Amino acid sequence: MESTEPLQHHCDYLLQEDSPYIVAERLTDLALVDDQINRLNDHIRDVHRTRSDFLYHSNQIRSPATTLPIEVLSAIFCHLVDPELRPSEPTTSSHTHLRQSFILSSVSSHWRQAALGTSELWEKIEAEVYEHPRLSGHVISAIQHCASYAHTLNISLSLPYWHFSGLLDTFTSAFFSTEINAKVRRLKVYRVPPQWLYLISQLHVLRSLTLERHFQSQPLEGPEYRGKPITLPASLRSFYLRNVPTHGLPFLDQCQNLVKCEYRPEIEFVAPPGLISFSKPLVFTQLIWLVIPAQNGLRTIDSAKHLQMPSLKYLEIENHGIGKISPHVIIRFCSQASATLVKLKLTGSAFRFSLDDSRSLFRLLPCLRRLYIVNWRDEELLNAVRALTYDEDSNRDIDCLPQLRKLSMSQIRGFETSYPSPPYVHTIMDLLRSRRSREGPIFLIDISGYQLNAMDPELKEEFKSSVEGYQIEVRNSGERVEFLNYGTDDSQEE
Numbered sequence: 001m002e003s004t005e006p007l008q009h010h011c012d013y014l015l016q017e018d019s020p021y022i023v024a025e026r027l028t029d030l031a032l033v034d035d036q037i038n039r040l041n042d043h044i045r046d047v048h049r050t051r052s053d054f055l056y057h058s059n060q061i062r063s064p065a066t067t068l069p070i071e072v073l074s075a076i077f078c079h080l081v082d083p084e085l086r087p088s089e090p091t092t093s094s095h096t097h098l099r100q101s102f103i104l105s106s107v108s109s110h111w112r113q114a115a116l117g118t119s120e121l122w123e124k125i126e127a128e129v130y131e132h133p134r135l136s137g138h139v140i141s142a143i144q145h146c147a148s149y150a151h152t153l154n155i156s157l158s159l160p161y162w163h164f165s166g167l168l169d170t171f172t173s174a175f176f177s178t179e180i181n182a183k184v185r186r187l188k189v190y191r192v193p194p195q196w197l198y199l200i201s202q203l204h205v206l207r208s209l210t211l212e213r214h215f216q217s218q219p220l221e222g223p224e225y226r227g228k229p230i231t232l233p234a235s236l237r238s239f240y241l242r243n244v245p246t247h248g249l250p251f252l253d254q255c256q257n258l259v260k261c262e263y264r265p266e267i268e269f270v271a272p273p274g275l276i277s278f279s280k281p282l283v284f285t286q287l288i289w290l291v292i293p294a295q296n297g298l299r300t301i302d303s304a305k306h307l308q309m310p311s312l313k314y315l316e317i318e319n320h321g322i323g324k325i326s327p328h329v330i331i332r333f334c335s336q337a338s339a340t341l342v343k344l345k346l347t348g349s350a351f352r353f354s355l356d357d358s359r360s361l362f363r364l365l366p367c368l369r370r371l372y373i374v375n376w377r378d379e380e381l382l383n384a385v386r387a388l389t390y391d392e393d394s395n396r397d398i399d400c401l402p403q404l405r406k407l408s409m410s411q412i413r414g415f416e417t418s419y420p421s422p423p424y425v426h427t428i429m430d431l432l433r434s435r436r437s438r439e440g441p442i443f444l445i446d447i448s449g450y451q452l453n454a455m456d457p458e459l460k461e462e463f464k465s466s467v468e469g470y471q472i473e474v475r476n477s478g479e480r481v482e483f484l485n486y487g488t489d490d491s492q493e494e
């Protein structure tokens with residue numbers, strides 16, 4: 001029988017009288033070990049959490065989106081939302097521009113910092129305002145947000161016909177607040193409320209103002225407006241009035257620092273009620289670009305004493321009204337800019353220029369390079385063509401617009417379905433023969449209102465022989481004529 005001593009040696013504590021105390025001590029030690037294990041597990045979890053944080057931030061640091069300097073990121077943002085850099089893409093409209101700006105500022109804190117620090121993202125605002133408190137409030141909130149981060153604001157608003165004066169007053173008060181007034185550099189308003197005409201002077205940095213569609217021309221009757229003149233800020237450089245009445249606009253005399261001015265009134269079928277008088281002469285020393293109607297606007301400016309336009313280069317005169325305007329008035333008006341004018345556009349069926357009238361006008365414009373005669377009757381149009389044709393009595397250094405490089409002419413016709421008569425074509429050919437040369441700049445003529453390709457074959461051949469081989473380009477409604485061959489692809493710029 002085997003001895004039990006080894007077993008007893010390892011289990012002799014079972015025979016000891018203090019064994020209960022020994023077991024209790026071992027259980028205490030086990031609890032301490034479990035506590036240490038739990039603390040180690042907690043520490044391991046903390047280490048894993050720290051490791052995850054380090055890994056996350058490490059990935060962020062390695063990401064190009066977060067490593068790019070704010071200046072570079074800002075330039076990328078500008079390229080993304082700039083419509084001039086991507087003109088063919090529909091996503092570059094003003095609505096999308098601002099929406100993209102908000103999206104870019106919501107990606108991360110780094111992108112938000114870059115976006116809010118990029119003034120160009122918040123400068124362009126185009127919105128249609130509805131006569132609803134919540135919707136109009138959203139527009140004001142967006143403008144206020146942009147004003148906080150943009151250096152200047154370019155705002156275009158399409159306003160409703162207001163039926164609730166309280167809502168209009170709220171919108172007006174918020175729009176003409178101090179923080180917005182100090183930033184608006186360009187403003188375009190469709191259906192401008194009449195009271196806004198008295199507040200635009202608060203926009204002290206305004207450079208460009210466009211007012212479109214009809215607004216009430218009479219002053220408001222409220223005590224705050226009674227007797228108060230309509231004023232414009234002295235900073236204004238570009239002023240556009242489109243589809244507004246031809247009367248009730250006594251503020252052109254305040255805009256003598258203008259560089260560009262466009263005045264296209266509503267076409268009225270009654271004579272204007274009266275002319276606008278000015279308290280002082282009109283002197284436009286910086287004016288370069290002018291569009292004006294003959295019926296009222298031309299008479300208005302022409303009626304001012306000592307009119308000066310020493311820098312005018314582009315002039316467009318519209319004459320659509322029923323009232324007869326003497327050619328001498330238009331000739332006199334054009335003579336004010338005769339030394340600098342390079343582009344002249346005469347639009348409308350009411351022009352009545354004889355051959356002598358056309359010659360008198362052209363002799364005053366020695367620097368004119370582009371002439372547009374639009375929607376004229378055939379008789380007056382051919383008078384202008386004959387006045388441009390050199391003959392044995394012409395002085396090429398003075399007569400017939402010696403610097404002219406482009407002539408664009410169109411007749412009063414709804415559809416270009418008819419072919420020109422032989423006398424009409426021969427008058428054009430006489431002009432081209434008198435101005436053609438084999439060297440030097442190209443003379444371009446653009447004829448609209450007739451289909452040149454519909455001419456008789458004999459007339460086509462004669463026309464072709466008058467043009468081909470010379471520095472002459474003929475277009476028909478902007479398109480090159482099919483039966484003509486051109487030795488060069490050059491064309492005149494607009």
